[in-house]
Amino acid sequence: MAGPAPDLGSYLIVKHSTWKGKYKRILSIGAEGITTYNPSSLEVTNQWLYKHIINISPTLRNTAQNQVANEFQLSMYKRNKVDHMRFSSDHRTDIITKVLGHRAAFAQPLVDNLRCTGHKLSGQDGSKRSSVILLVTPRGVEQISTGAAGGGGCAGVTVAHYHYADIAALVP
Structure with missing residues (x-):
């Protein structure tokens, strides 16, 4: 990498x-990019x-004890082959979310994102509906604005980001 850049996040991992x-x-x-350090010496290891x-x-x-819920895999090109x-980390969801924020810069091209329309329910009883466009x-x-009244003003503008790490459920 060309010189030190501020880190977006640092995590203790195994x-x-x-x-x-x-x-x-x-x-x-x-x-x-991503850098790993030896925690004892702060020497760059990868x-x-x-x-x-x-x-x-x-x-x-699955292991003999239970499902390993904090592991993740990083796949990269190393000397013209895939490695x-x-x-593992207790912060797996945060790590994956932050790294996927740079998905457009990854080695393999990004497949088109799924775009669909839906309705956002609001009000105390959920009776108020406004049209929204969702981009997965x-x-x-x-959430992308539709330009319709209550849809966030200008059409095509990102109104909100909902990270998978923060989503409890998606309901059809």
């Missing part, structure tokens, strides 16, 4: 290595530009 076992790292999410990252996703697997690294993105759902 790296899962098949040959070294599990060990702690600091994962920093920056404007241009660095990936977003243009080399293929994907970040939760890892859901996968597994990590890699890190959440965006």
Whole structure:
């Protein structure tokens, strides 16, 4: 990366290595990529530009005890081949959400986002309906204004972002 840029978030994580076992790292999410540090010495241990990252996703697997709910996988190009690294953190949803904010810069092109229309219910009894456009993105759902009265003014403007980490449920 070209010089230090302010980090958007830093997290204590555990790296899962098949040959070294599990060990702690600091994962920093920056404007241009992701960096991991040794927490004892703050030495840079790995660095990936977003243009080399293929994907970040939760890892859901069952163990003898229970489902591992805090693991995630980072997939990237390394020496012209695909490499996968597994990590775990209590802040998995925040990490994935922040990294997916840079999805447009990833190595593989972004598939078109799903766009659909719907209605937002408001009022104490939910009886007031206003038309909305919802755009499903890699890190959440965006509410886009329709330009209609009560729809947020100008058409096509992002009115709100709802990150998956903050969504309890989607109801049909």
